[in-house]
Amino acid sequence: ILNVEQSPQSLHVQEGDSxxxxxxxxxxxxxxxxxxxxxxxxxxxALFVMTLNGDEKKKGRISATxxxxxxxxxxxxxxxxxxxxxxxxxxxxxxGGSNYKLTFGKGTLLTVNP
Amino acid sequence: xxxxxQKPSRDICQRGTSLTIQCQVDSQVTMMFWYRQQPGxxxxxxxxxxxxxEATYESGFVIDKFPISRPNLTFSTLTxxxxxxxxxxxxxxxxxxxxxxxxxxxxxxxxxVL
Numbered sequence: 157i158l159n160v161e162q163s164p165q166s167l168h169v170q171e172g173d174s175x176x177x178x179x180x181x182x183x184x185x186x187x188x189x190x191x192x193x194x195x196x197x198x199x200x201x202a203l204f205v206m207t208l209n210g211d212e213k214k215k216g217r218i219s220a221t222x223x224x225x226x227x228x229x230x231x232x233x234x235x236x237x238x239x240x241x242x243x244x245x246x247x248x249x250x251x252g253g254s255n256y257k258l259t260f261g262k263g264t265l266l267t268v269n270p
Numbered sequence: 271x272x273x274x275x276q277k278p279s280r281d282i283c284q285r286g287t288s289l290t291i292q293c294q295v296d297s298q299v300t301m302m303f304w305y306r307q308q309p310g311x312x313x314x315x316x317x318x319x320x321x322x323x324e325a326t327y328e329s330g331f332v333i334d335k336f337p338i339s340r341p342n343l344t345f346s347t348l349t350x351x352x353x354x355x356x357x358x359x360x361x362x363x364x365x366x367x368x369x370x371x372x373x374x375x376x377x378x379x380x381x382x383v384l
Binding site: 202205257263 | 274310311312313314315318328362373374377380
């Protein structure tokens with residue numbers, strides 16, 4: 157059983173602040189790490205899919221790193237804006253045999269105050 | 271990317287009744303996934319629906335409670351049967367992307383059972 161943990165559970169920041177979240181996951185039977193951004197009443201939006209140890213990916217003000225040996229990933233948001241307010245989910249894609257699936261953490265709820 | 275729609279977007283139901291959730295994709299896909307997120311919990315895979323075969327259910331989920339139909343390559347339904355308040359959740363359908371381990375999600379169906 158894969159357990160994916162995210163911290164913090166929620167976060168309030170001021171507009172312009174930079175922030176980061178943590179995702180930890182079992183490193184055994186690992187294939188990929190996904191980050192999603194989920195706004196209320198909308199579809200979860202894929203931010204990054206990372207597979208290689210040491211991977212760093214960037215999309216605008218958002219970036220992510222991956223450490224598969226120790227089983228963690230960080231998501232960074234530089235200069236937070238109110239439109240960044242959402243729940244950020246990470247999910248580990250892994251398993252064994254033909255049973256690969258996404259296992260999600262509970263998410264980090266980010267609120268950016270103007 | 272895939273565009274996915276779900277109906278209904280939300281519903282309030284009485285215990286003991288059943289609700290069928292529809293998922294429509296704008297392209298043909300072999301596999302479709304059904305997830306749920308109970309309040310305060312992780313997004314959890316219920317079952318994988320392949321066109322032309324029986325759905326594969328994850329541990330803790332059974333066909334009698336969550337029957338799934340997959341009549342063609344662009345459509346699926348999930349029924350939540352004999353509902354109880356514990357079934358109050360957001361239900362999402364999802365499809366894999368072209369890149370293999372990426373996934374796209376619908377906007378979800380928010381179900382409240384009284």
